[in-house]
Amino acid sequence: MKAIPLIDGTDGARLPVKPAYGSPCNGCGWCCASEPCGIAREFIGADGEGPCPALEREGGRFVCGLIIRPLVYLGRAAGLDGADEAQPEEADALLGSQIAEALGAGKGCCADGP
Ligand code: SF4
Numbered sequence: 421m422k423a424i425p426l427i428d429g430t431d432g433a434r435l436p437v438k439p440a441y442g443s444p445c446n447g448c449g450w451c452c453a454s455e456p457c458g459i460a461r462e463f464i465g466a467d468g469e470g471p472c473p474a475l476e477r478e479g480g481r482f483v484c485g486l487i488i489r490p491l492v493y494l495g496r497a498a499g500l501d502g503a504d505e506a507q508p509e510e511a512d513a514l515l516g517s518q519i520a521e522a523l524g525a526g527k528g529c530c531a532d533g534p
């Protein structure tokens with residue numbers, strides 16, 4: 421089995437085990453820790469190595485930062501001042517939902533891993 425890079429922010433918590441391909445996503449983070457997706461590579465400068473810089477931990481599971489606060493990550497990638505400050509909620513939500521659609525979020529585990 422391929423080694424998974426360490427992910428910050430877990431506080432030593434035991435992470436959920438990756439479910440089988442096609443099962444409901446449990447937020448284990450294996451996919452994005454192993455390798456950034458195409459959207460991360462194209463829009464926020466992620467390279468081929470995991471973990472993805474947009475991987476966040478929230479409520480005991482891993483979530484995609486590009487879905488929940490895309491303007492922060494896009495702003496950081498563009499080198500904009502104030503990218504980490506509060507962003508317009510409506511614009512963030514609209515863009516985040518489009519990114520979620522493009523990623524196929526909510527359609528089950530898309531990672532063919534261990
Ligand atoms: S952009 Fe989101 S879905 Fe893509 S690798 Fe990063 S955290 Fe995962």
Ligand code: SF4
Pocket residue numbers: 438439444445446447448449450451452482528529530531
């Ligand atoms: S898509 Fe699969 S590997 Fe990725 S977080 Fe969800 S369950 Fe884990």
